[in-house]
Amino acid sequence: MPECVFCKIGSRELQAMVVYEDPDFIAFRDINPMAPVHVLIIPKLHYESLAEFTAKDATLLGRMLLAATHIARQERIAESGYRLVINTGAHGGQAVSHVHMHLLGGRALQWPPG
Numbered sequence: 001m002p003e004c005v006f007c008k009i010g011s012r013e014l015q016a017m018v019v020y021e022d023p024d025f026i027a028f029r030d031i032n033p034m035a036p037v038h039v040l041i042i043p044k045l046h047y048e049s050l051a052e053f054t055a056k057d058a059t060l061l062g063r064m065l066l067a068a069t070h071i072a073r074q075e076r077i078a079e080s081g082y083r084l085v086i087n088t089g090a091h092g093g094q095a096v097s098h099v100h101m102h103l104l105g106g107r108a109l110q111w112p113p114g
C-alpha cells in the first residue's frame with residue numbers, strides 16, 4: 001500500500017515526529033494536535049481499520065495498548081490520565097485508512113466527544 005501516508009511514516013519514507021518505535025509499531029506526534037500530548041500509534045503493517053482485525057491479531061492489539069501505556073509514562077501523563085481512541089469508519093470519524101490509536105492527554109478532556 002505505497003500510497004498510504006501512515007505506511008510511509010512506518011517505513012521512514014515520510015518524516016514524522018517519532019516518539020516510539022519497535023519492530024511492529026511506530027508512534028509519532030499528530031500534525032494537528034487536539035491536546036498538549038497527542039500521539040498516534042500505528043502498526044507498521046497496513047490494516048485499513050480496527051474492523052479488519054481478527055483473532056489472529058489479538059496479541060498485536062494487546063501490544064498496541066501496552067505500547068500506549070509505555071508512551072504515556074514517557075510523555076509524563078500516566079499519573080494525570082489520558083485517553084486512547086481508535087476512530088473506525090465513517091461514523092467513527094476515521095480520516096486516515098490505516099489503523100491508528102490516538103493517545104491524548106496533558107489536559108482534562110471532555111466527555112462525551114461531539
Ligand code: AMP
Binds near residue numbers: 028032
Ligand atoms: P482519524 O480522524 O482518527 O483518522 O485521525 C487521523 C489523524 O491523523 C488526524 O488527527 C490528523 O491530524 C493526523 N495526521 C494526518 N496526517 C498526518 C501526518 N502526516 N503526520 C501526523 N499526523 C497526521
Ligand code: ZN
Binds near residue numbers: 004006008045097
Ligand atoms: Zn498503510
